[in-house]
Amino acid sequence: MFEGVPLQWFLVTGTIMFFVGIYGFLVRKNLITILMSIELILNSVNINFVAFNKILYPGHLEGMFFTIFVIAVAAAETSVAIAIIINIYRRIVNIDVEKMNEMKY
Amino acid sequence: MNSFFKYFTDIFNGVKSLLKGMSVTGRYFFSPGSIVTQQYPENRKTLKMFDRFKGEVIMPHNEKNQHHCTGCGICANNCPNGSIEIVQDKIETPDGKKERIIDKHIYHLSMCTFCGLCIKSCPSNALSWGQEFEHAVFDRSKLTKILNKPGSSIIKDITE
Amino acid sequence: MDFSIYDFTSFNQGIDKFFFENLTPFWATVVEMTIIGLVFLIFYALVALFLIYAERKVCAFMQNRVGPNRVGPYGFFQLIADFIKLMLKEVIPIKNADKFLFNLAPFIVVIASFMAMAAIPFAKGLHAVDLDIGILYVIAVSSMGVIGILLAGWSSNNKYSLIGAMRSGAMIVSYELSVGLSLITIIILSGTMQFSAIVEGQANGWFIFKGHIPALIAFVIFLISSTAEANRGPFDLAEAESELTAGFHTEYSGIKFALFYMCEYMNMFIVSSIAATVFLGGWMPFHIGGCDGFNHIMDFIPPFIWYLGKTFFLVWVMMWFKWTFPRLRIDQVLTLEWKYLLPINLVNILFMAFIVLMGWHF
Amino acid sequence: MDNATLKERILELVPNAEYQENKQFPTFIIPPDKMHDLALKLKQEADLAFDFLFCLTAVDRIEFFEVVYHLESTQLKHQLELKVRTANRENVAVDTVCDVWRTAEFHEREAYDLMGITFNNHPDLRRIFLDENWKGHPLRKDYVDEVNIIER
Amino acid sequence: MKEVINPPVRNIEDEEYHINIGPQHPSTHGVLRMVVSIQGETVKSLKPHCGYIHRGIEKMCEKDTYQQIIHLTDRMDYLSAHINNHVVCLLVERALEVAVPERVQYIRTIVDELTRIASHQLWWGCFGMDMGGQTCLLYGMRDREKIMDIFEESFGSRLLHSYYTPGGLMGDIHPNFQKRVKEFITYFRKKIHDYDNILTGNVIMQERTKGVGILTKEEAIDYGVTGPIGRASGFSCDVRKYHPYGVYDKVDFKEILGTQGDTFSRYMMRMHEMRESMKILEQLIDNIPAGDYSAKMKAVIKLPAGEYYQRVEAARGELGVYVVSDGNKTPYRMKFRSSSFSNLSALDHMSRGFKIADLIAIGGSLDYVIPDIDR
Amino acid sequence: MTTNQLMFVIFSAVIIIFSILTVTSRRILRAATYLLFVLVATAGLYFLLQFNFLAAIQLTLYVGGIVVLIIFSILLTSHLGDKLEAPGWKKTVPALFVAVFGAVMCTITILQYNFPMEVITGSDRTKIREISYSLVSTEKFGYALPFEVISILLLASMIGAIILAKKRKD
Amino acid sequence: MSAESLILFFIVGAFLVGFAVVFAHFVAPHSTNPQKSEPYECGIPTEGVTWLQFNVGYYLFAIIFLVFDVESVFIFPWAVVMKELGMVAFVEILIFFFVLGLGLLYAWKKGALKWE
Amino acid sequence: MKEADFRDNDTLELFKHSGGNILFTTIDAIMDWGRANSLWPLTFATSCCAIEMMAAAAPRHDFSRFGMEVYRASPRQADMIVVAGTIVNKMAPVLKRLYDQMPDPKYVIAMGACAVSGGPFFYNSYHVVRGVDHIIPVDVYVPGCPVRPEALLYGVMQLQRKIKLETLTNPRKTENLQ
Numbered sequence A: 001m002f003e004g005v006p007l008q009w010f011l012v013t014g015t016i017m018f019f020v021g022i023y024g025f026l027v028r029k030n031l032i033t034i035l036m037s038i039e040l041i042l043n044s045v046n047i048n049f050v051a052f053n054k055i056l057y058p059g060h061l062e063g064m065f066f067t068i069f070v071i072a073v074a075a076a077e078t079s080v081a082i083a084i085i086i087n088i089y090r091r092i093v094n095i096d097v098e099k100m101n102e103m104k105y
Numbered sequence B: 001m002n003s004f005f006k007y008f009t010d011i012f013n014g015v016k017s018l019l020k021g022m023s024v025t026g027r028y029f030f031s032p033g034s035i036v037t038q039q040y041p042e043n044r045k046t047l048k049m050f051d052r053f054k055g056e057v058i059m060p061h062n063e064k065n066q067h068h069c070t071g072c073g074i075c076a077n078n079c080p081n082g083s084i085e086i087v088q089d090k091i092e093t094p095d096g097k098k099e100r101i102i103d104k105h106i107y108h109l110s111m112c113t114f115c116g117l118c119i120k121s122c123p124s125n126a127l128s129w130g131q132e133f134e135h136a137v138f139d140r141s142k143l144t145k146i147l148n149k150p151g152s153s154i155i156k157d158i159t160e
Numbered sequence C: 001m002d003f004s005i006y007d008f009t010s011f012n013q014g015i016d017k018f019f020f021e022n023l024t025p026f027w028a029t030v031v032e033m034t035i036i037g038l039v040f041l042i043f044y045a046l047v048a049l050f051l052i053y054a055e056r057k058v059c060a061f062m063q064n065r066v067g068p069n070r071v072g073p074y075g076f077f078q079l080i081a082d083f084i085k086l087m088l089k090e091v092i093p094i095k096n097a098d099k100f101l102f103n104l105a106p107f108i109v110v111i112a113s114f115m116a117m118a119a120i121p122f123a124k125g126l127h128a129v130d131l132d133i134g135i136l137y138v139i140a141v142s143s144m145g146v147i148g149i150l151l152a153g154w155s156s157n158n159k160y161s162l163i164g165a166m167r168s169g170a171m172i173v174s175y176e177l178s179v180g181l182s183l184i185t186i187i188i189l190s191g192t193m194q195f196s197a198i199v200e201g202q203a204n205g206w207f208i209f210k211g212h213i214p215a216l217i218a219f220v221i222f223l224i225s226s227t228a229e230a231n232r233g234p235f236d237l238a239e240a241e242s243e244l245t246a247g248f249h250t251e252y253s254g255i256k257f258a259l260f261y262m263c264e265y266m267n268m269f270i271v272s273s274i275a276a277t278v279f280l281g282g283w284m285p286f287h288i289g290g291c292d293g294f295n296h297i298m299d300f301i302p303p304f305i306w307y308l309g310k311t312f313f314l315v316w317v318m319m320w321f322k323w324t325f326p327r328l329r330i331d332q333v334l335t336l337e338w339k340y341l342l343p344i345n346l347v348n349i350l351f352m353a354f355i356v357l358m359g360w361h362f
Numbered sequence D: 001m002d003n004a005t006l007k008e009r010i011l012e013l014v015p016n017a018e019y020q021e022n023k024q025f026p027t028f029i030i031p032p033d034k035m036h037d038l039a040l041k042l043k044q045e046a047d048l049a050f051d052f053l054f055c056l057t058a059v060d061r062i063e064f065f066e067v068v069y070h071l072e073s074t075q076l077k078h079q080l081e082l083k084v085r086t087a088n089r090e091n092v093a094v095d096t097v098c099d100v101w102r103t104a105e106f107h108e109r110e111a112y113d114l115m116g117i118t119f120n121n122h123p124d125l126r127r128i129f130l131d132e133n134w135k136g137h138p139l140r141k142d143y144v145d146e147v148n149i150i151e152r
Numbered sequence E: 001m002k003e004v005i006n007p008p009v010r011n012i013e014d015e016e017y018h019i020n021i022g023p024q025h026p027s028t029h030g031v032l033r034m035v036v037s038i039q040g041e042t043v044k045s046l047k048p049h050c051g052y053i054h055r056g057i058e059k060m061c062e063k064d065t066y067q068q069i070i071h072l073t074d075r076m077d078y079l080s081a082h083i084n085n086h087v088v089c090l091l092v093e094r095a096l097e098v099a100v101p102e103r104v105q106y107i108r109t110i111v112d113e114l115t116r117i118a119s120h121q122l123w124w125g126c127f128g129m130d131m132g133g134q135t136c137l138l139y140g141m142r143d144r145e146k147i148m149d150i151f152e153e154s155f156g157s158r159l160l161h162s163y164y165t166p167g168g169l170m171g172d173i174h175p176n177f178q179k180r181v182k183e184f185i186t187y188f189r190k191k192i193h194d195y196d197n198i199l200t201g202n203v204i205m206q207e208r209t210k211g212v213g214i215l216t217k218e219e220a221i222d223y224g225v226t227g228p229i230g231r232a233s234g235f236s237c238d239v240r241k242y243h244p245y246g247v248y249d250k251v252d253f254k255e256i257l258g259t260q261g262d263t264f265s266r267y268m269m270r271m272h273e274m275r276e277s278m279k280i281l282e283q284l285i286d287n288i289p290a291g292d293y294s295a296k297m298k299a300v301i302k303l304p305a306g307e308y309y310q311r312v313e314a315a316r317g318e319l320g321v322y323v324v325s326d327g328n329k330t331p332y333r334m335k336f337r338s339s340s341f342s343n344l345s346a347l348d349h350m351s352r353g354f355k356i357a358d359l360i361a362i363g364g365s366l367d368y369v370i371p372d373i374d375r
Numbered sequence F: 001m002t003t004n005q006l007m008f009v010i011f012s013a014v015i016i017i018f019s020i021l022t023v024t025s026r027r028i029l030r031a032a033t034y035l036l037f038v039l040v041a042t043a044g045l046y047f048l049l050q051f052n053f054l055a056a057i058q059l060t061l062y063v064g065g066i067v068v069l070i071i072f073s074i075l076l077t078s079h080l081g082d083k084l085e086a087p088g089w090k091k092t093v094p095a096l097f098v099a100v101f102g103a104v105m106c107t108i109t110i111l112q113y114n115f116p117m118e119v120i121t122g123s124d125r126t127k128i129r130e131i132s133y134s135l136v137s138t139e140k141f142g143y144a145l146p147f148e149v150i151s152i153l154l155l156a157s158m159i160g161a162i163i164l165a166k167k168r169k170d
Numbered sequence G: 001m002s003a004e005s006l007i008l009f010f011i012v013g014a015f016l017v018g019f020a021v022v023f024a025h026f027v028a029p030h031s032t033n034p035q036k037s038e039p040y041e042c043g044i045p046t047e048g049v050t051w052l053q054f055n056v057g058y059y060l061f062a063i064i065f066l067v068f069d070v071e072s073v074f075i076f077p078w079a080v081v082m083k084e085l086g087m088v089a090f091v092e093i094l095i096f097f098f099v100l101g102l103g104l105l106y107a108w109k110k111g112a113l114k115w116e
Numbered sequence H: 001m002k003e004a005d006f007r008d009n010d011t012l013e014l015f016k017h018s019g020g021n022i023l024f025t026t027i028d029a030i031m032d033w034g035r036a037n038s039l040w041p042l043t044f045a046t047s048c049c050a051i052e053m054m055a056a057a058a059p060r061h062d063f064s065r066f067g068m069e070v071y072r073a074s075p076r077q078a079d080m081i082v083v084a085g086t087i088v089n090k091m092a093p094v095l096k097r098l099y100d101q102m103p104d105p106k107y108v109i110a111m112g113a114c115a116v117s118g119g120p121f122f123y124n125s126y127h128v129v130r131g132v133d134h135i136i137p138v139d140v141y142v143p144g145c146p147v148r149p150e151a152l153l154y155g156v157m158q159l160q161r162k163i164k165l166e167t168l169t170n171p172r173k174t175e176n177l178q
Ligand code: SF4
Pocket: B068, B069, B070, B071, B072, B073, B074, B075, B076, B086, B121, B122, B123, B124, B125, B126, B127
């Protein structure tokens, strides 16, 4: 029943999302927002995976499994990242990357 | 190992105590006979206050529109929060003596605490308890009452 | 077995066909889903209202009272009065609150529970969607609700609601695990996640009986953790009245509060219907193997009634919990989950897997 | 300990205390500067052991204020009433006893609030009932408040 | 290379944060306001702010005669209204050295104990509600209504009766009184099992209260904490035992002492006390002697100049009244030593280091009546 | 325009708009909420592609897990009135340039490449059963090993997070 | 009925609820006074900013939750085929659980499961 | 209860507005019916009368028959405030603030002598507000000390009668009442 949406559309969406994520990653100073930008980037990649899988190799599941594992890894990454962020926050009551140089030991 | 068993006995005892509690509420749920509610406005006809119920202070009048109050003011003095004000009037009795009688026995229901001191201290037993409790009003001034009815007079005691 | 009198599948397909024959597929889908959405929304509102009424009556009876009885017969219109009142109530804008999030929060909560309802089969063939990942879908969708609560608490610029939100956030996410894991026990037994297939699988015995002890344990765990999921007492420490006045919805008034209020009951309904579907056979009538006469009589009760009966029974059990138990403290709540329910659950899954492996189940 | 020995003991501790006849408790008037020391001793000495301060009152005696302490020993079950008088109405400071009996903390705050007696060394001497910016101390006999009081 | 700097370590978990509970709050049992400093959710310290219901009763007493004062004492600790009346009556009687008829003493004792039970029932309900079990409140209130009926039949009102007068009572008890009290005892003996089942044994409640809000015996004495709370800590402080009034010296009852001093033992103390009170009632109810319901008193009561102190055991602990009389018909100075006031002062100490939820439970177990604190 | 196209357009519009808002919003919790929308819309895309399982995972893990965690940490580290500093021009302009340049380049490349169109054949829906088999099976196209490795990854991340986050007792 | 129609379902729900809110907004009375929109704090003006005291307890649970959430999501597909695959699946899950059980045990022993 | 059984009907007459057109009267009727039958009280209680308010909620008298058992702890969700007990000067601003924070339409019942007029503390007390109507507009006064639960229920019914006089065209504006 699925038809009509060309692969490019997905890819373009993914691309734009990816670069928006890149932009956020570069511009943002707050660690949590940076983390959110990274999620955007990962998500855009996932879209591509899934789209490729579905449209180019419909019988297979590789793209999907990759996505699943990416999500799982992202979850693991987030939990550690947040732990780090919280730790930093506890130390200097700030989570700005630019203030982070105070942290150097 | 001990703590391992404790882990399970804790669960067991906990669940048991919870079930015990649930049995109480469950029992009441299934016994509608235990409902104790008196449905006030519906049972208004049958609702009867205890005969000593202190609803408000009233001044009983007999059928000739007479009451016992002499206007002495003792009740007003005894009232702890000034719920009673006596307005006296001077009249001349037929035999020429000047006598004070009651003009208005003002009773602030809004302030009365139903302590009963006025009733207890009234030397001529002019006051008593009314059974009315439906007092709610929209206007506070409605709660100030004049206990002696208009045109009422005092019952002359037989002893006089 | 003959469910044909109460089979909605053909009915559904008929409607489906009707639309798809007369309209383009696009419009057919749109119209169909709009109608279904409307029907569900009405159902949603009605169930919520009924549950609020039921709760008030149930708690009244448990407390030797009569409960609402002055508005309409047996006080049944009480809820309508409440509803009208809440609709006509002022909605107070809160100073310094983040307006966007403040207004968004109830939506998230409502939508989460509303979406979850889509997958529940009310009778044979009577469901909005029948996904092959039904259970996972419901868990996934309802996990969004907690975000609404967190946002509500944070954006209302109030200490109580913030603490309440954090508490219920920590609590709900924790108990989500138990909800999921206890359902896994049944998935092992049934070998499917599709609600319709799960129900079909219980035609000759509910899973709670089929699965021996593990299913029973899973059921109890599910009941406990779903009570917590729905933020109901004794786990209602988010709105712990005696500590935090009204918890995360302290600052909500009027219709927005009504949404939260409704959601609490809806969540209760949804978790109960999941439990009824997964453990108690959903719309499947009660059957005893061998007693054909008995089974036939049971078949005549419409599945919808069976479903509602089971669900409301579980709802009633949850109300019973609420009106009996004192509230848990936050650390007790978390201890219960992480030190009791979760390990037991994990072991239970293994146990069930072992039973299935050995073929000991019925 | 019976009242007679108690009297002796107190007079021994504070020689210039003044014994007052009272049917209920042996009563002493203690000079303000001695009170804190006496309190400590009353609590600590084993034969006195007044560990329970069950009431602390301030009384406005027109010329001066009086702080009344009611003490009991939970082991020996004897009771005692002490009074401390301020010199006049203006200088109304008394030493606190709330380091000896913690319950005095609230009672002294109450006395401060309603009677205007200040307690030296009190850890947290704020008004307890009335607003911080309330004027006057209502339980004083000379307190007038036209706004709030309607006399009968 | 940059110089190694140790950043200033600010331990934000240790920073204090204030939260305000009350005056309008469902679990402060009235209008107490508590400013709680918390760290995480742990109570660091707590400042009670009273006075939201300070009505100036002591000042008003200076303008009222002794009979009139009675109705004000009702309104202090309204849950043990009779006991509050009792203390003033006893004081006047002691000052005037009036012999109160035996019957009056019996009735007063019975009514006091009924009041105590009613108060504890309400407390049980409120405590249950503080713990989150609303049903408890309704059960408590339901059973309390039985006592309210007894009161209303005899004294004409439900909560505040002004029934005692110096020297006696306002009127005699209703003929049904004894019958109803006996009915109540049989009724309540059954119901108190429900109380145990639903709350006392409950694992949630036990977990929440055991070891929470501990007050040792020394601290209890130090803080002047009396009543069930003091006894839960092992402080034997029952005025009924040590300074008997009424006919308490003639009845046999136990002063039950706890050892733990935690919330749970405070809870248990009141449960025991209800049973003890019923025991007292059973001993007295059939033996009310005949006689007058009041001693002969002058219409205007004037206490001889001097100071008087009277203590009784109210439902929440020791209630004292201190009167300085200058020989007039009104007292010169009247001070109520209310139990809740002293009990409250220990709250700060008791709740330190526990969670906010525990604070509510501790507050519930203290059972303060705010107008009793504020007067 | 078919249903699918319409849906896709809606979703990608939501994704793009809200991802832009995510990186530009100055209120951090709003940014997280926008991120939530992006993720939900992505889940919608997966539904559209009939990867139901994947969509459910996206909702459970991303929306119900990661976003919740992010919101939790925001709740802990920022106040209601807080606004992030607006990034200065010095940062924005190059970043914008990079992003726009990259996006345009990639888009052009994608559009120019000739992907095979109209290849949809075979099974239209990915059945959960297939997925499960390949996840658990140890044969070719089986993911048993990653499945186990994930558990180790989770263990590692959990230990790491606990070590990092636990209050040090000093 | 297809899965993607869920989206329409979503939209209908959101729209109708939104309609209710907007409707209520129009019919409800409005009035203002200076204190109405102040935050409620038991009738006392709030002091200081409203923000939560930093409390590690809450989010530590969120972290552990996330980890277990990933885990449970992976068990779902396993559970579906457990019946058919039998022993292989059972062994796999044993290993899986063993590793995760270690994690849980670690968290337990470290006191991360104790709320403070 | 019949109209004639109620007290103070003449004051109620004064509140009556002249009727609108038929459409509006039906809507008004529905609206007022909803409001009158769904009065959620704020948990607000200061002293003795509060106990009787609780007694009214207790099984014997059961507030919930009126649909009133939904005590809301937050003023944002309450429709009505039952001022049960004495209000003192220190409490007055708090009460005012709570009242202000309630959403419209909101109603006030002054329960007990203290709330009506200061009651036993009218004379000689230095800290008592003599009637809450000095602070907030009161709809119904229920005297008594304490008020019997039945009397409170009666007061609620009086309030319901008053609510039923509201119209859409002439809504109740609490801010103008003062
Ligand atoms: S009522 Fe009695 S006391 Fe009062 S004025 Fe009349 S006669 Fe005197």
